[in-house]
Amino acid sequence: MSSHRFDRVTTRRDLRQFLAFTDRLYADEPRHVPVPRQQIRRWWRDGVPLYLLRDAAGTVVGRTTLHTDPAFDTKIGRRCQLFGLTEFTAPAAGPLFDAIAAHADADRDLLFGPAALLPNQAGGVITSGYAERGFVDSAWNPPRYVAAYEAYGFHRRFESDTWICPVPAPAQPARSAPDDARLELHRGDVRRLDDQLDLLRGMLNASFAQLGYYTPISAGQLRRQTDGLAYLLDESLLLYLTRNGQPVAFVLCVPDISEFLVAVRGDLHPVNQVRLLATRRRYRREAVLIVKGVLPQYQGRGYQRLLSTHLHRNLHAAGYTTLRSTYVGRDNPASAAQYRRLGGRPLHGYTFYAKER
Secondary structure, three states, X not given: OOOOEEEEOOOHHHHHHHHHHHHHHOOOOOOOOOOOHHHHHHHHHOOOOEEEEEOOOOOEEEEEEEEXXXXXHHHHOOXXXXXXXXXXXXXXXXXXXXXXXXXXXXXXXXXXXXXXXXXXOOEOEEOOOOOOOOOOOOOOOOHHHHHHHHHOOOXXXXXXXXXXXXXXXXXXXXXXOOXXXXXXXXXOOHHHHHHHHHHHHHHHHHHHOOOOOOOOOOHHHHHHHOOOHHHOOOHHHEEEEEEOOEEEEEEEEEEOOHHHHHHOOOOOOHHHHHHHHHOHHHHOOEEEEEEEEEOHHHOOOOHHHHHHHHHHHHHHHOOOOEEEEEEEEOOOHHHHHHHHHOOOEEEEEEEEEEEEO
């Protein structure tokens, strides 16, 4: 019988231990970029169940969440017990997975994760590229995580890759449109950011609906995910196209503040937000492509390639040298091809894990 204790986070002291665990686990590991603490605190306040695994001495040796989502159940046709923010010391892997399985809701027949809170938001495990640092909205973990999941009987789902691309001088000026005068290019505007994000949300939900893991993002979810974006946004890196006034394609990049998040251990309290704002130009040499898409009825017409050309030109003009991308499914070669055309390469292998109960 395991001597470990698996407790739900119910007090602020528990929450501090939940947050501090990764500080200890990754104390000498700058490649791991922490999830902002404010986001985790907000999930806890909203009732997301957070758990700590303690050894016989009471020391925290693992953490996770246990949550469910009806839309995700419908998407993959199973009743899933989702788990996320899942970190553990090497000896604690088995006891933590045992606890997740034991505490899953009785009507759940599939364990799936790590997802925070959904695969289309954040989570995942990297399966290669361990020498390369992580970055905002992406995972980094040591190789022992993969070995632990797979030894326990988890199998890979939605295998993907993150990407990294150089930003050399553009070979030629970007065209204003692919021979279509009805197209108009738009860029971000912090004064209109709420309206623009709502426009992007509609395109995002429509263009990603065909992906196996994707569930529609609500207006509330988008607001929470982009909280604080206005003071970080480089307006030239949010681009979208309209055709006859109707939206057709978009791309959203943000400056890569991973180095800052590591330095402050993910704590973006008001003072650190001011520090970040005051030094933000320091973090405008590398960027992260968060998401891009084309409405299904307009796919295959070169619109995303056109946006990529403009994005590349804007990145170079602003002094960026490197572009990283959040994960792209290996069953989506068209999206990966755009990175290859930019001289990019896969950075991290990426997966989620599932296990029958």
